[in-house]
Amino acid sequence: MPINFHNVENRFSYSNRQVDPEWIKNILAIANPQGKQVLDIGCGGGLYTRVWAQLGASNVLGIDFSEVMIQTARDLSANIPNISFSVGDATLTGLDDKLADIIFERALIHHVSDISSCLNEAFRLLKTGGIYIVQDRTPDDIVPPASEEHIRGYFFEKFPHLLEFEHKRRPHLNKVKEELIKSGFSDIRTFSFWETRKIYPSMADLTTDLRERKGRSILHEINDIQLENLITYISSSIRSKETIIEKDRWTIWTALKSP
Numbered sequence: 432m433p434i435n436f437h438n439v440e441n442r443f444s445y446s447n448r449q450v451d452p453e454w455i456k457n458i459l460a461i462a463n464p465q466g467k468q469v470l471d472i473g474c475g476g477g478l479y480t481r482v483w484a485q486l487g488a489s490n491v492l493g494i495d496f497s498e499v500m501i502q503t504a505r506d507l508s509a510n511i512p513n514i515s516f517s518v519g520d521a522t523l524t525g526l527d528d529k530l531a532d533i534i535f536e537r538a539l540i541h542h543v544s545d546i547s548s549c550l551n552e553a554f555r556l557l558k559t560g561g562i563y564i565v566q567d568r569t570p571d572d573i574v575p576p577a578s579e580e581h582i583r584g585y586f587f588e589k590f591p592h593l594l595e596f597e598h599k600r601r602p603h604l605n606k607v608k609e610e611l612i613k614s615g616f617s618d619i620r621t622f623s624f625w626e627t628r629k630i631y632p633s634m635a636d637l638t639t640d641l642r643e644r645k646g647r648s649i650l651h652e653i654n655d656i657q658l659e660n661l662i663t664y665i666s667s668s669i670r671s672k673e674t675i676i677e678k679d680r681w682t683i684w685t686a687l688k689s690p
């Protein structure tokens with residue numbers, strides 16, 4: 432069953448953590464948001480939208496097709512002047528042509544059945560000379576073995592069918608490159624990096640987070656008993672009983688709308 436982004440129970444799913452400084456370092460190496468118009472499409476609760484605003488964008492517009500997510504994003508961004516949110520579909524936003532200098536889409540494209548429509552829409556919305564930044568996990572990003580940092584690896588060790596599920600839904604590096612070219616983009620570059628998802632002071636905090644993740648993420652695909660078995664498996668596999676730093680490997684594609 433796919434994740435229901437429109438369920439009010441999932442409203443804080445993508446907002447209750449901190450953005451990793453490593454992510455900021457990587458983004459600033461790609462694009463300078465100072466004075467720029469930024470679109471964050473598939474923005475969820477606006478976690479990254481707010482960081483784009485803090486990094487100096489003149490204006491950031493967060494778009495998501497879930498009214499629930501947009502309401503959360505608005506509530507959490509109420510005092511930030513250079514930020515706004517709007518409900519819209521990534522494949523057909525209804526926004527004007529050529530309004531953004533930078534378009535950012537994190538953890539979105541694996542949810543979109545027709546990637547090409549999503550990329551075509553981004554191309555239309557970008558100003559000439561603008562940059563498109565797509566962040567997602569490819570099949571290669573998923574397979575690193577489980578460790579005290581790569582917690583997600585335990586999900587697949589314990590339940591191999593989850594790995595099959597991930598492989599089916601995750602975008603392949605070269606497929607996205609090909610689609611970017613077809614959409615009209617040029618100078619396509621890619622790199623992968625490890626982004627800290629969350630820091631847990633103790634195993635008990637990780638356990639709480641895993642239970643809260645149940646309604647979203649891939650843990651949606653297992654039942655409550657399986658989740659408890661997974662938690663026991665992770666607790667017995669992780670030796671450190673102190674701070675746990677959970678990281679995921681991601682791929683970033685950058686592409687230009689050349690003159």
Ligand SMILES: C[S@@+](CC[C@H](N)C(=O)[O-])C[C@H]1O[C@@H](n2cnc3c(N)ncnc32)[C@H](O)[C@@H]1O
Nearest residue numbers: 436445473474475495496497520521537538542
């Ligand atoms: C995994 S969350 C990522 C949220 C945020 N970008 C982040 O990285 O924290 C995916 C988001 O994409 C949104 N979404 C999925 N399909 C969409 C579509 N076709 N158009 C717009 N938003 C979409 C969901 O509602 C959800 O908020």
